[in-house]
Amino acid sequence: MALNLSAIVARHGGDPSRLVQILRDVMDAEGHVAPPVITALASTLGVSRGQVEGVVGFYSFLDSEPRGKYRVLFSDNITDELSGGHELRQRMLDAFRLELGEVSRDGLVSIGATSCTGLCDQGPAMLVNGRAIARLTPARIGAIASLIRGESPMDQWPDNLFVIDSHIERKDLLLSTPLSPGEAIDAAIARGAAATIDEIARSGLRGRGGAGFGTGQKWAACAAAHGGGPAERYVVCNADEGEPGTFKDRELFAHYTDLVLEGMTVAGFAVGAQKGLIYLRAEYPFLFAPLLAKLEERRRAGLLGRDVRGARGFDFDIELHIGAGAYVCGEESALIESLEGKRGIPRNRPPFPVTHGYKQQPTVVNNVETLAVAALIAKHGADFLRAVGTAKSSGTKVLSVSGDVARPGIYEYPFGVPVARVLEDAGARDTQAVQVGGPSGILLGANELGRRISFEDVPSAGAFMVFDTTRDMLAVVENFTRFFAHESCGFCTPCRVGTTLSAQMMKRLVAGKGSRRDMKDLAKVTQIMKASSHCGLGHTAGNPVIDALAKFRPSFDRKLRSLDVLPTFDLDEALAPAREATARDDAEAHFNEEES
Amino acid sequence: MTRAAVEIPTKKKLRVATTSLAGCFGCHMSLLDIDERLVPLLELVELDASPLTDIKHPGPCDLGLIEGGLCNADNVRMLRVFREQCKVLVAMGACAINGGLPAQRNHLDIRDCLQTVYLSGHGVERGFIPNDPELPLPLKQVHPLHDVVKIDYFLPGCPPSAEAIWQFLTDIIAGRTPHLGHGLIKYD
Numbered sequence: 001m002a003l004n005l006s007a008i009v010a011r012h013g014g015d016p017s018r019l020v021q022i023l024r025d026v027m028d029a030e031g032h033v034a035p036p037v038i039t040a041l042a043s044t045l046g047v048s049r050g051q052v053e054g055v056v057g058f059y060s061f062l063d064s065e066p067r068g069k070y071r072v073l074f075s076d077n078i079t080d081e082l083s084g085g086h087e088l089r090q091r092m093l094d095a096f097r098l099e100l101g102e103v104s105r106d107g108l109v110s111i112g113a114t115s116c117t118g119l120c121d122q123g124p125a126m127l128v129n130g131r132a133i134a135r136l137t138p139a140r141i142g143a144i145a146s147l148i149r150g151e152s153p154m155d156q157w158p159d160n161l162f163v164i165d166s167h168i169e170r171k172d173l174l175l176s177t178p179l180s181p182g183e184a185i186d187a188a189i190a191r192g193a194a195a196t197i198d199e200i201a202r203s204g205l206r207g208r209g210g211a212g213f214g215t216g217q218k219w220a221a222c223a224a225a226h227g228g229g230p231a232e233r234y235v236v237c238n239a240d241e242g243e244p245g246t247f248k249d250r251e252l253f254a255h256y257t258d259l260v261l262e263g264m265t266v267a268g269f270a271v272g273a274q275k276g277l278i279y280l281r282a283e284y285p286f287l288f289a290p291l292l293a294k295l296e297e298r299r300r301a302g303l304l305g306r307d308v309r310g311a312r313g314f315d316f317d318i319e320l321h322i323g324a325g326a327y328v329c330g331e332e333s334a335l336i337e338s339l340e341g342k343r344g345i346p347r348n349r350p351p352f353p354v355t356h357g358y359k360q361q362p363t364v365v366n367n368v369e370t371l372a373v374a375a376l377i378a379k380h381g382a383d384f385l386r387a388v389g390t391a392k393s394s395g396t397k398v399l400s401v402s403g404d405v406a407r408p409g410i411y412e413y414p415f416g417v418p419v420a421r422v423l424e425d426a427g428a429r430d431t432q433a434v435q436v437g438g439p440s441g442i443l444l445g446a447n448e449l450g451r452r453i454s455f456e457d458v459p460s461a462g463a464f465m466v467f468d469t470t471r472d473m474l475a476v477v478e479n480f481t482r483f484f485a486h487e488s489c490g491f492c493t494p495c496r497v498g499t500t501l502s503a504q505m506m507k508r509l510v511a512g513k514g515s516r517r518d519m520k521d522l523a524k525v526t527q528i529m530k531a532s533s534h535c536g537l538g539h540t541a542g543n544p545v546i547d548a549l550a551k552f553r554p555s556f557d558r559k560l561r562s563l564d565v566l567p568t569f570d571l572d573e574a575l576a577p578a579r580e581a582t583a584r585d586d587a588e589a590h591f592n593e594e595e596s
Numbered sequence: 597m598t599r600a601a602v603e604i605p606t607k608k609k610l611r612v613a614t615t616s617l618a619g620c621f622g623c624h625m626s627l628l629d630i631d632e633r634l635v636p637l638l639e640l641v642e643l644d645a646s647p648l649t650d651i652k653h654p655g656p657c658d659l660g661l662i663e664g665g666l667c668n669a670d671n672v673r674m675l676r677v678f679r680e681q682c683k684v685l686v687a688m689g690a691c692a693i694n695g696g697l698p699a700q701r702n703h704l705d706i707r708d709c710l711q712t713v714y715l716s717g718h719g720v721e722r723g724f725i726p727n728d729p730e731l732p733l734p735l736k737q738v739h740p741l742h743d744v745v746k747i748d749y750f751l752p753g754c755p756p757s758a759e760a761i762w763q764f765l766t767d768i769i770a771g772r773t774p775h776l777g778h779g780l781i782k783y784d
Binding site for chain 1: 669672705706707710711725726727729730732733734735736737739743744745746
């Protein structure tokens with residue numbers, strides 16, 4: 001396959017800020033970004049080679065070395081693991097006689113693991129050359145292995161492999177209020193920009209991405225930035241949805257596309273932006289084409305472009321950016337860096353994106369769900385939202401329910417809903433724990449199921465993973481620590497080192513090789529991460545460990561091999577390579593059981 | 597523990613053992629750098645096993661100072677003897693705390709290292725990898741002390757300065773919790 005680099009670069013206007021998108025195209029064409037390509041790209045785009053190489057090295061889905069012609073990545077979320085993902089992965093590895101992460105000698109296939117792909121309601125799941133396949137079974141694995149062996153081109157694979165189901169199980173305000181395209185924009189235009197922001201503020205709408213910052217306040221700050229004078233303002237829709245166990249944005253984009261795009265347009269009108277950017281995670285390739293088609297449709301209908309809905313001077317269009325597999329890019333300043341074609345390392349704040357965001361211009365970054373709700377407020381007014389929810393959390397929350405429940409899927413509830421109610425509706429039995437808001441959120445024990453989803457009590461970015469009493473909570477937490485160790489961007493030491501240490505200690509504890517010291521060190525390391533990391537990833541990476549130590553202490557104690565200090569590695573095994581090299585097998589060449 | 601059990605003999609000298617595992621003896625040199633203060637120090641401590649006494653195996657001690665990390669089986673065994681014998685065990689210097697310079701080999705396969713040094717290296721003729729049972733086998737990787745036993749105190753530095761060692765020892769002898777403070781804690 002010949003790589004037409006100049007055509008790819010030209011398609012992106014030779015713009016270095018589109019570097020991540022350019023590299024994605026190179027990956028699609030060649031399967032990897034070879035060092036000569038990195039050199040060529042750097043000189044074409046007028047940036048340093050190190051910058052391009054740094055970006056390639058940063059993102060999981062960009063490779064500088066060839067992977068298999070078929071690149072298989074198994075989703076490694078805990079819900080995939082609990083539904084048999086690891087066994088299926090092993091089955092496929094055995095079929096090709098490969099180790100995890102290895103490329104077959106003929107270059108045909110590589111099999112690896114990736115963080116949650118957002119198909120937790122229909123896992124276990126995988127990505128093959130970026131395309132998502134859900135509901136894996138031994139039979140499906142067998143079929144996929146044969147297709148790969150036969151080197152069947154992916155566009156000739158049976159369509160049913162790529163079907164993504166939709167399980168919208170409960171609709172409330174957001175999911176059941178119809179809105180015709182243009183209605184919310186018209187209402188906003190009629191009300192005026194400043195009054196629209198006031199209306200959003202009065203509704204009490206808070207960010208649905210987890211942090212809960214006041215949306216009206218954010219918009220107002222962006223509109224007022226640089227003295228409110230002329231500036232290039234931007235509206236960014238954060239559809240990175242990397243938090244394991246979250247898949248609500250997937251469904252919102254699949255079935256409420258107009259509502260989300262309408263919300264972005266309303267935000268653009270309110271803050272005085274001309275451009276909107278959607279940052280969509282790469283794990284949702286099935287959304288790309290429909291979304292691009294929808295954008296085109298809205299352009300044709302005068303809902304995007306020049307003088308939107310006939311409002312003179314209101315020019316607004318939306319561009320789609322695809323991520324490349326980095327959880328940290330869900331953090332808004334890292335997301336902006338990524339949009340600018342750089343490594344997704346969170347910025348120092350302040351200044352905040354509302355004054356210095358994309359290309360250092362005033363930028364509003366909102367979650368998909370927040371923007372959808374904003375569209376409804378623009379049309380129906382603040383009281384429409386205030387009528388439901390609680391005092392400090394108006395409106396509803398869309399939850400992605402997965403794990404040990406009879407009916408996993410999307411559930412929308414007014415804020416204030418007790419966790420137990422969600423469990424009942426989803427058909428959960430013998431619940432031992434619920435991870436609300438994903439690994440960085442809160443782990444609730446069985447005695448806390450009366451707590452309520454709201455900013456006052458248990459805030460949530462949307463994940464709701466349920467574990468019944470048959471599950472080993474240590475293994476659950478171990479999966480989370482592994483996730484954070486993989487996703488730490490490496491910029492600051494407390495997080496880079498702390499996440500890896502936590503993962504190592506949890507691994508020992510789960511394997512029954514841990515000691516009381518590991519538990520003490522775990523508590524200490526997680527505290528250090530919380531206190532001294534650069535961004536939210538490090539601040540929250542210790543949460544599942546801290547919660548589990550507090551709430552599932554007996555699970556830890558049962559697994560301890562010793563109350564004393566044990567070696568952190570297998571002593572006898574550490575001598576094995578030297579034994580092999582020297583062909584020794586005498587007593588001194590071993591640590592006996594007592595010593596180990 | 598009852599008060600009687602921790603009765604501290606007032607006149608008895610503190611028994612101290614020291615050793616260098618995968619280290620360069622630099623920390624021991626730094627210990628000697630306390631110079632003339634060695635004289636009053638020896639009024640207060642009795643040296644057990646140490647390169648300074650050439651006693652190889654420690655008896656029961658109050659304090660053990662260990663320089664160097666763990667690069668082979670003997671290092672691990674000696675560390676465990678120290679842990680058994682010493683009430684208070686101190687990781688002294690960068691190698692004991694982090695593996696230090698010897699840990700530079702951790703990204704290499706130890707088999708390749710042995711191959712290169714004893715078989716295929718430049719100028720090696722009729723080489724063989726030494727396999728006498730008397731020789732300790734190297735570990736796959738170099739480890740810090742606390743990967744194997746509980747360490748009570750960490751004395752950082754490469755080496756820790758004589759002042760830092762003096763401060764540490766005088767605190768321990770006086771029965772205080774050692775405190776180095778600003779200026780004495782150095783990591784290089």
